[in-house]
Amino acid sequence: MAIWNFLHKMASPPHFYGLAAKIIPWFAVTGIALFVYGAIGGLFYAPPDYQQGDAFRIIYVHVPAAYLSMLAYVVMAIAAGIGLIWRIKLSHAVAASAAPLGAWFTFLALVTGSIWGRPMWGTWWEWGDPRLTSELIMLFLYFGYMALRAAIDDTAKADKASAILAMVGAVNIPIIHFSVEWWSSLHQGATLVRADGPAIETTMLYPLLAMIFGFSFLFGALLLQRVRAEVLFRERRSRWVHDLVMPAGDTQ
Amino acid sequence: MTDALAMGGYGVYVWSCFGLTLIVIIICTVQAWRRHRTIFNNARTQIRAMKSD
Numbered sequence: 001m002a003i004w005n006f007l008h009k010m011a012s013p014p015h016f017y018g019l020a021a022k023i024i025p026w027f028a029v030t031g032i033a034l035f036v037y038g039a040i041g042g043l044f045y046a047p048p049d050y051q052q053g054d055a056f057r058i059i060y061v062h063v064p065a066a067y068l069s070m071l072a073y074v075v076m077a078i079a080a081g082i083g084l085i086w087r088i089k090l091s092h093a094v095a096a097s098a099a100p101l102g103a104w105f106t107f108l109a110l111v112t113g114s115i116w117g118r119p120m121w122g123t124w125w126e127w128g129d130p131r132l133t134s135e136l137i138m139l140f141l142y143f144g145y146m147a148l149r150a151a152i153d154d155t156a157k158a159d160k161a162s163a164i165l166a167m168v169g170a171v172n173i174p175i176i177h178f179s180v181e182w183w184s185s186l187h188q189g190a191t192l193v194r195a196d197g198p199a200i201e202t203t204m205l206y207p208l209l210a211m212i213f214g215f216s217f218l219f220g221a222l223l224l225q226r227v228r229a230e231v232l233f234r235e236r237r238s239r240w241v242h243d244l245v246m247p248a249g250d251t252q
Numbered sequence: 253m254t255d256a257l258a259m260g261g262y263g264v265y266v267w268s269c270f271g272l273t274l275i276v277i278i279i280c281t282v283q284a285w286r287r288h289r290t291i292f293n294n295a296r297t298q299i300r301a302m303k304s305d
């Protein structure tokens with residue numbers, strides 16, 4: 001029962017609103033520190049790749065962006081599902097907040113991939129390539145999710161309809177991950193998540209891991225702040241928001 | 253120093269990717285905090301409007 005009381009308290013909007021404000025600075029500082037270490041290590045200390053030369057350094061922003069684009073979708077789909085099944089309002093706020101961030105990271109993964117493809121493959125874009133196409137479909141899933149929410153005025157109805165879209169679209173996540181194995185693709189195979197362990201030297205690997213974790217902490221901070229805004233909006237008629245936004249003694 | 257920046261001819265690709273990443277993170281940060289401030293201020297305006305009715 002203690003765990004239920006704890007979870008119930010965590011999901012209460014005013015408690016979450018205050019707690020998130022305390023967590024955000026720690027996430028932001030950790031994320032920035034890892035990002036700076038990873039960027040310096042990746043740009044200047046990692047040796048050039050034996051095949052790709054210095055062009056491979058794009059991996060330090062491309063892979064974390066692609067990873068976060070998928071993580072944001074998983075967060076969105078799971079939060080939407082929890083909101084739908086257990087009717088936890090905070091859950092829907094998390095799902096709605098993850099979408100625009102996911103769309104930005106997907107955009108970043110697509111553009112950095114395109115810029116990497118130009119010198120390595122000789123083309124900015126290859127129509128029909130499974131990895132590129134499935135990642136582009138995810139960008140449209142994010143846009144569709146946000147457009148659907150924006151089109152429905154009633155928040156509860158928007159939550160339900162968009163949750164179903166998010167969960168159905170989740171089928172695209174394994175397709176993105178395995179696309180380079182299932183079909184022939186210009187895109188190279190996995191570097192880190194392999195059955196035989198990461199295929200990369202440690203001076204190359206550590207900055208990459210730092211970038212992935214750094215991006216994750218920054219995403220965490222951004223998501224928490226977005227959820228705070230979303231919670232404030234959803235609870236705008238409640239007593240606690242009233243007390244929060246009105247300065248003490250304001251009788252106006 | 254110039255060699256480190258040129259990256260064997262790939263400098264323009266590498267630096268534009270890192271630059272774009274920084275821009276996207278800054279945009280996401282500004283959007284998140286601006287949205288919070290707007291909703292906070294709107295809530296206050298609405299409550300004041302209700303009370304003055």
